[in-house]
Amino acid sequence: MTESHFLFSEDKPLKWGVIGCGSVAEKKSVPAYQKTSGFEVHSVMRRDAQKAEDYAKRHHIPNWTTDAKSVIDNPDIDAIYIATPPDTHKLYALQVAAAGKPCCIEKPMAPNYKDSLEIYHAFETKDIPLFVAYYRRSLPRFLKVKQWLDEKQIGEVRHIHWQKTQPPNEFDLSGKYNWRTDKIVAPGGYFDDLASHGLDLFTFLLGDIEEAHGVATNQQGLYSAYDAIAGSWLHSNGTTSEGVWNFGTQNRVDKVELLGSEGTITFSVLDEAPVELKNAAGHQVLEIPHPEHVQQHHVENIRDHFLGKSKHPSLGKSALHTSWVMDRILGVI
Incomplete structure (x- = not known):
């Protein structure tokens, strides 16, 4: 499988599913996906049903759920954005890799280098695009x-x-x-x-x-x-x-x-x-x-990466390196 498999057209937008819709997704990220031409936010997930429904209504997103797996495995959804706390990044990322879908994970990639490495290998072995939201590289x-x-x-x-x-x-x-x-x-x-x-x-x-x-x-x-x-x-x-x-x-x-x-x-x-x-x-x-939605350029760079216009500056490999540096400074490895 190559990245050309994920090319899309504005006539048929790439549909995103969002896992986690807390504070980061409120203004920084999800509105950026909605405002990027060729992208559409199709569904959001949060464990609290009331908050998930409220978020979906306020952001005009057609579907919401409390079940992450149903979003990841939904055949109508092309790519997944994981915006949960770091301790669940690996859990959801490995499910996304198993489903064969591109993924963007909030930073840091995981709480430690070991988990980050497992995530990286899951996508790398299948040649599936993996992005991490180190959006300052795009500002x-x-x-x-x-x-x-x-x-x-x-x-x-x-x-x-x-x-x-x-x-x-x-x-x-x-x-x-x-x-x-x-x-x-x-x-x-x-x-x-x-x-x-x-x-x-x-x-x-x-x-x-x-x-x-x-x-x-x-x-x-x-x-x-x-x-x-x-x-x-x-x-x-x-x-x-x-x-x-x-x-x-x-x-x-x-x-x-x-x-x-x-x-x-x-x-x-x-x-x-x-x-x-x-x-x-x-x-x-x-x-x-900064732009109104600080991840706007980061998300637009994801689109351009899919279209073959440019290589995204924050991929799984560079984020993995950052996880290694952090663990070295903390004395974990």
Whole structure:
């Protein structure tokens, strides 16, 4: 089976089934699928019937269910988007691979590298397209950073420093359950949810990571997952890198500095902030807004991948590499 098997026309749109329709699917992702020409969202699934029906009605989606398998095996559905918490990604992804359908999985691909590898092999052995929602690879803001790097605007990149810190939020302090800080679902806590975006982006900008190390602990005792992580890594091009992710500090900071032989580039991975370039030619500060639905370009790139127009920047192989880097920093492997 080759990817040409999944080509489609706008006269016969490719129909998506969505597994999980929580907060990410509300604005970031599913509306992007609906607004992409050639795509149609045919059905959504959520375990809570009332919430599934409400979501389908509000988003004008014709079908809803509480049974994921019925969506995956539905012959009218061509492709599946998995938007559940990470601990169920493998369960559903392996079912999608068995059904022989293309899939996009929310990031991270799975809670650990081992599960991510199993997912990757399931699709790779059948030559079925697998995408992972590291959508920052498709956003204009970060494509501008990549352009500056490709143009050698700061010469050779020598070092990356990323600080992502913030105080605990009211939900953390309340003691209420949050899957993002449950070590069974997300061992690294907010690191899994947030740092994965940056680590994946850095490999997109500067190439694969050859070595990665780190330390992780829980300093506050507010939840079971880690809340303080520090790491270092080495890119294949020789760039050294370091990051600190701490979710118990006084101030919120999200700042990346790319230090080059002839200048610096500064930006935020997660916050709405300008991208800045400083070199001998001067100081540029660019405000590059995200689209209304932040996954819009990511989804359009999926369509173009199916049509053979371009290769999608976030496939299973690159997401698998990110899972490996994360586990190395957390000391799992």
